[in-house]
Amino acid sequence: MKEIKIESTLYIFEDLNELPKDVVKLMHKAKEAREKAYAPYSNFYVGAAILLDNNQVITGSNQENASYPSGLCAERTAIYYAGAKYPKAKIVRMAITAGSKKNKTLSPIPPCGACRQAIAEYEVKQDAPIEIYFMGETGKVAKSNSLANLLPLVFDKSVL
Structure with a gap:
């Protein structure tokens, strides 16, 4: 047996x-997107903003549905739109902010597992890391230099 530490x-x-000022601007775009979220069931509002290498900024917010699995997270809303609108552009960085109407969110809230997998697909596809900044409504901000830090054992096309 061999132990592997991750x-x-x-x-x-x-x-x-x-x-940095450019990251603050991107986070403000994520906050604006968070205000457009449709979250009548969870009352948990998330906004994401993506900077592409062509200097375009794409935003997304979570969109819930009474049939819970039919909703979509902010990160995937933004990343899929970026992929559809600018299929050749690389994602440079992503900013995410989350807030609840029930409790104040003061600590960084990372992307869920499904969003991590979606971001991983684009990081692998572009063969370049995606910086990810995430926070609650206010307070501390966490930064990961790559999705690989958040999902170290990635499932990708290499295993298919």
Whole structure:
């Protein structure tokens, strides 16, 4: 038997003021998207903003449905639209912010597992890392230099 240790590295910023200005602008776009979320069931609102290598910014918000599995997260809404609108563009970075109408979210909230898998598909496809910044409504911001930090054992086309 052999033991394999897997580690992830995240960078934590105390608030938006510690981030580079271009990342702050992207996070503000994510916050604007969060305000457009449709979340009448969970009351959990998420916004995502993606910067592409052609300098286009694509946003998305979560869209719920009474048939719960039919809804879509903000990250996948944005990433799939980016892929459909700009299929040759690479994703440089993604900003995500989440807030609840029930409880104040002050700590960084990472993408769910399904969104991590969707982001992984694009990171593998473009053969370049995607920076991911995520936060709650306010407070600390976490940064991952690559989706591989959040999903180290990626399931991709190489296993098919």
